[in-house]
Amino acid sequence: MELHERLSDSNGPGPARxxxxxxxxxIKNRIHLRLISELxxxxxxxxxxxxxxxxxxxxxxxxxxxxxxxxxxDRDQIARDIxxxxxxxxxxxxxxxxxxxxxxxxxxxxxxxxxxxxxxxxTELQFADEAQLRRIITKMVGQVGRRIDESSPLVxxxxxxxxxxxxxxxxxxxxxxxxxxxRFDQERFxxxxxxxxxxxxxxxxxxxxxxxxxxxNILISGGTGTGKTTMLNALSAAVPGGDRIVTIEDAxxxxxxxxxxxxxxxxxxxxEGEGEISIRxxxxxxxxxxxxxxxxxxVRGAEALDMLQAMNTGHEGSLSTIHANSARDAxxxxxxxxxxxxxxxxxxxxxxxxxxxxxxxxxxxxxxxGTRHITLxxxxxxxxxxxxxxxxxxxxxxxxxxxERKVIGSLRPTGLRPTFLPKFERHGLTLPEGLFGTPETAxxxxxxxxxxxxxxxxxGGVRQ
Numbered sequence: 001m002e003l004h005e006r007l008s009d010s011n012g013p014g015p016a017r018x019x020x021x022x023x024x025x026x027i028k029n030r031i032h033l034r035l036i037s038e039l040x041x042x043x044x045x046x047x048x049x050x051x052x053x054x055x056x057x058x059x060x061x062x063x064x065x066x067x068x069x070x071x072x073x074d075r076d077q078i079a080r081d082i083x084x085x086x087x088x089x090x091x092x093x094x095x096x097x098x099x100x101x102x103x104x105x106x107x108x109x110x111x112x113x114x115x116x117x118x119x120x121x122x123t124e125l126q127f128a129d130e131a132q133l134r135r136i137i138t139k140m141v142g143q144v145g146r147r148i149d150e151s152s153p154l155v156x157x158x159x160x161x162x163x164x165x166x167x168x169x170x171x172x173x174x175x176x177x178x179x180x181x182x183r184f185d186q187e188r189f190x191x192x193x194x195x196x197x198x199x200x201x202x203x204x205x206x207x208x209x210x211x212x213x214x215x216x217n218i219l220i221s222g223g224t225g226t227g228k229t230t231m232l233n234a235l236s237a238a239v240p241g242g243d244r245i246v247t248i249e250d251a252x253x254x255x256x257x258x259x260x261x262x263x264x265x266x267x268x269x270x271x272e273g274e275g276e277i278s279i280r281x282x283x284x285x286x287x288x289x290x291x292x293x294x295x296x297x298x299v300r301g302a303e304a305l306d307m308l309q310a311m312n313t314g315h316e317g318s319l320s321t322i323h324a325n326s327a328r329d330a331x332x333x334x335x336x337x338x339x340x341x342x343x344x345x346x347x348x349x350x351x352x353x354x355x356x357x358x359x360x361x362x363x364x365x366x367x368x369x370g371t372r373h374i375t376l377x378x379x380x381x382x383x384x385x386x387x388x389x390x391x392x393x394x395x396x397x398x399x400x401x402x403x404e405r406k407v408i409g410s411l412r413p414t415g416l417r418p419t420f421l422p423k424f425e426r427h428g429l430t431l432p433e434g435l436f437g438t439p440e441t442a443x444x445x446x447x448x449x450x451x452x453x454x455x456x457x458x459x460g461g462v463r464q
Contacts, residue, residue, distance in 0.1 A: 025128035031063045091125040108176035109133045118370020137167045158251040200374045201411045212238035215317035221330040222364035227372040228321040246286040249297030279303045296320040304337035311357035327361040355388045367407045413437030
């Protein structure tokens with residue numbers, strides 16, 4: 001049975017089957033609008049109170065009793081759908097309550113896709129019409145003070161549970177309103193869970209925890225949906241509780257467990273086109289807040305320069321993520337972002353700035369079977385000529401790909417030792433013997449390094 005069939009069967013009948021108009025759409029809209037007109041202010045103020053929910057549910061039953069020709073099953077289903085619209089997110093409500101679904105993608109009112117276990121599948125759920133979809137989008141973004149209309153037709157926001165929301169409507173979208181919800185569980189994956197699902201190995205997790213405690217600056221690189229934010233959140237648990245942490249994000253998603261955490265969130269322009277507070281503004285302001293560590297949810301623009309300057313001026317142990325397909329691409333993107341700051345800096349000066357600021361890059365990938373793995377942990381070393389040299393410390397090695405396309409492999413040390421070990425000594429940290437492998441594995445590591453960037457990589461100061 002296909003995934004979307006199992007989804008539909010497990011959740012009962014949807015508002016409409018794919019390609020078939022909901023026969024009860026008119027009834028639902030009529031009752032929904034009547035409820036809003038009668039209870040609108042009350043719903044806006046206390047919609048989370050049990051007595052209001054009970055009152056609305058009772059009112060829906062009364063309204064449905066006035067509709068002839070409905071079976072008991074139809075009445076129950078319509079009542080659930082209207083309640084989902086009023087208190088939740090319509091047909092998305094059952095998807096967002098399913099913890100096995102990691103992403104929900106709405107391609108117009110009549111197509112809803114999901115991602116489960118890293119694989120995409122189309123559901124048989126759909127909205128009654130574009131008007132219902134627009135109501136749900138407006139409700140989602142309005143909960144965090146954002147707006148979406150013809151003058152501001154795209155928006156990034158978040159749900160109360162921390163899920164990330166992106167919406168775009170006509171005229172920018174030619175397929176009707178589009179909505180993407182990336183879900184995050186209230187209990188995020190910790191390192192122990194990531195080890196259990198083979199995202200990284202126990203040895204590499206121990207090493208990364210030591211790197212956090214040793215105040216190394218770490219950049220997490222990967223493509224869309226590879227789990228960069230999840231990894232950032234898991235690694236942040238290793239930050240000592242006595243440190244003052246400032247987090248900076250476009251939409252607040254991180255859930256740090258430490259007590260001394262200050263959370264900052266950027267703000268878009270208002271309806272007059274003013275009042276924007278960018279990530280770069282927040283990074284600059286964070287430097288005046290006496291942070292021990294600065295965590296930038298994602299670096300994507302001119303704020304890269306300010307973040308690198310912070311790392312180079314005493315704010316060691318900082319963390320961030322970046323969209324890139326490899327460690328070398330991450331450095332190239334940082335270089336481009338620094339140029340976006342508007343300063344006429346020589347390329348060599350930018351690269352020297354980057355090599356001085358960063359200590360470690362983690363590369364995360366989503367493999368063909370949908371699983372996510374750290375595929376590379378590489379050290380950012382010194383400049384050699386005009387090139388930043390990198391040294392691979394751990395690499396993901398594929399042992400087998402089964403006939404079902406399942407990838408079997410593990411993250412293994414290369415046998416090369418990092419040059420920042422003295423930082424561990426200054427913090428009183430000791431690493432277990434053999435953590436970085438044996439000399440016999442060094443050749444594997446060197447060959448792995450040479451396989452990237454066509455000779456641009458270097459290990460131990462020796463050009464590969």
